[in-house]
Amino acid sequence: MEELRNEYPRPQFMRKEWKNLNGKWDFRFGHENWQEIIVPFVFQSRLSGIGSNRMCDRVTYRKTCRLSEEWKGKEILLHFGAVDYECKVFVNGRYxxxxxxxxxxxxxxITEALTWEGEEIVAEVFDPCKDETIPRGKQYWLQEPDSIWYTRTTGIWQTVWMEPVNSDRIQCLKYTPDIDNGTVRIDYSHTGNKSDCTLELDISMDEEEVARVSVSHPEMAGNITVDVFHNQIFRTSTHHGGWCWSPDNPKLFKVKAVLWRGKETADEVESYFGMRKIHTDQGMVYLNNRPFYQKLILDQGYWKDSLMTARCDEDFKKDILLAKEMGFNGCRKHQKTEDPRFLYWADRLGYIVWEEIGACVQFSDEAVRRTIDEWMEVVERDYNHPCIVTWVPLNESWGVPFISVDRRQQEFSQTLYHLLKSFDSTRLVVGNDGWEMTETDLCAIHNYDHGEKNDEKAHAKFRESLSCREELLYTYTAGRKIFVDGWKDRGQPVLLTEFGGISFAEQDDKAWGYTCIRDGAELEKEYERILDAICASDSIAGFCYTQLADVEQETNGLLTCDRVPKIRTEIIRKINDRVNKKRIRI
Structure with a gap:
């Protein structure tokens, strides 16, 4: 168990030396006796070694470790991949x-707190189980999971690790691609003495050097623009071995960044970026200036024995490969900000991602502050991943339940939209995925009204509701308007971003779904019927099917919770391949 999740946790900014602190830790509920837990798995999960679903707001972690003598003289950084929800850290008793x-x-x-004789790390976690004003996503505020709500995640749920660094070091590398001009803007920051430092960047593709840039006496923070296409237009074309990133051509530029202090290496970091552009025009989404029909799968990012933490790095890769086998070109990571290792594999394998954070349930001053604070951290961490093309700050009016009439909640929706656009102009933003939208780049609609398998009247109504732009935008879904009063259609692309949710689970009385069928043959027929309705529409610019895999009682997945396909993946691919729209009528 000590070897679980031992891959490097920050693939966008890699240093050679590091120490993994996953494995056995001491753990206790409140002030109870200590017991053992396996980090990074939360106590609610089986792989933690505890597997308890008790309601407990406060837990404590403790671990003792020794550091390499070779690290002496360096500054030691302690990293927590993610801890839900609030965490106080002590090292050798010092806060x-x-x-x-x-x-x-x-x-x-934590350098000043170290003894170099054996270091004690303590993490005190506060995660209020029933607080509906924290960004909690699908984590249920009641004890037992039910319908679309899942078991809670409390405490450390991503890798804990250390690394030694010099006082002079690279702090940030941020890449903003511009495929129209064949350039990438690289923003950097470092802690070195300007007069004695040089920043060197080696950029390569497929082991061949593309550019080498050296900045002498760099400011503490600055930027440079690098020509990576060398003015050769063909490199934007996938038909000619192009260098633009896409699901069919996931080309990545490798970056080796070295900060020199005189003639000595102060810091060395390996990184990467992709040249990718996403924009909308005339009711369509364009990827790298070409019409791009998104075929997404809703992915909750849960595993049976480990909840929100993947059991191993291979699990991320497996989910992406299975989705691609079924003919999907991306996912909407639903109500969860995923581990950077997933985003790394999406970058490597060519897989579009819509990213969210978990929503609050209720609206309050604290909910507003907490949501904004977390979104800023998410954008900062994940800005460089080419796989991410869309930010989704709100979902189905969760956390803004009265947005249709409450001007303050409408202002919050607008604020999130403009805040994300001001920090990141390279991606699309969906204002409120599902309905009751204000400012938005995409009109994202949810519709589960496809009817049970023998309900011909519901089938016809569902097909009609998708048939054209007018029906899509002016048919109420779940009793909600698509746009809040005061906002209207501006010709944005219309996507069906939640639908389906067909449940098939043998001999499970607790199984839940939007509609239910009995076997794989019926699942194939129902999936085909619903996708045919989408294919017949002349106004839908992409879709996102609910969902990739079963999660606890929600058995809507095309895969079981163990990632076993319920019907052959090539069957789903064949149906998905029929939907290949190039032109959309607006």
Missing amino acids: QGKHEGGNVGFSMN
């Missing part, structure tokens, strides 16, 4: 700081 938010991680410099 090091705290972090609020369970979606992404945090780091701290």
Whole structure:
């Protein structure tokens, strides 16, 4: 068990030396007796070694480790991949700081607290089980999971690790591609002395050097623009071995960044980026200036024995490959900000990602602050991943239940949209996925009204509701308007971003779904019927089917919770391949 999740946790910014702290830790509920837990699996999961679903707001972790003597003289950084929800950290009894938010991680410099004789790390976690104003996503605030709500995640759920660094080091590399000009803007920051430092960047593709850039006496923060296409237009074309990133051509540029202090290496980092552009025009989404029909799968990112933490790195890769086998070109990661290792594999394998954070349930001043704070951390961490093409700050009016009439909640929706666009102009933003939208780049609609398998009247109504733009935008779904009063259709692409949810689970009385069928043959027929309705529409610019895999009682997956296909993947691919729209009528 000590070897679980031992892959490098930050693939976008890699250093050679590091120490994995996953494995056995001491753990206790509240002030109870200590017991053993396996990190990074939460106590609610079987792989943690505890597997308890008890309601407990406060837990504590403790671990003792020894550091290499070779690390002496360096600064030691302690990293937590993600801890849900609030975490205070102590090293050898000395308080090091705290972090609020369970979606992404945090780091701290613990050098001054070290003894070099054996270091004790303590993490005190506060995760209020019933607080509906924290970004909790699918984590249920009641004890037992039910319908679309799942078991809670409390505490450490991503890798904990350390690394030694020099006082002079690279802090940030941020890539903004521009395929129209064949350039990438690289923003950087470092802690070195300007007068004695040089920043060197080696950029390569397929082991061949593309560019080498050296910045002498760099400011503490700055940027450079690098021509990576060398003004050769053909390199934007996948038909000629192009260098633009896409699901069919996931080309990545490797970056080796070295910070020199005089003639000595102060820091060395390996990184990468992709040249990718996403925009909309005339009711269509364009990827790298070409019409791109998105065939997405809703992915909750849960595993049976480990909940929100993948059991191993291979699990991320397997999910992506299975989805691609079924003819999907991406996913909407639903109500979860996924581990960077998943995003790395999506970059490597060519897989579009729509990214979210877990939503609050209720609206309040604290909910607003918490949501904004976490979104800023998410964008900072994940900006460089070419796989991410869309941010989804709100879903189905969760956390803004009265957005249709409450101007303050509408302002919050607008704020999230403009805030994300101001930090990242390279991606699309969906204002409120599902319905009751304000500002948005895409009109994202949810519709589960496809009817049971023998309900011909419901079938006909569902098909009609998708038939044209007017029906899509002016048919109420779940009793909600598509746009809030005061906002209207501006010709944005229309996508059906939740539908289906067909449940098939043998001999399971607790199984839940939007509609239910009995076997694989019926699943194939129902999937085909629903996709045919989408194919017949002349106004849908992409779709996202619910869902990739079963999660607890929600048995809507095309795969079981163990990732076994319920029907052959080539059957789903054949149906998906029929939907290949190039032109959309607006």
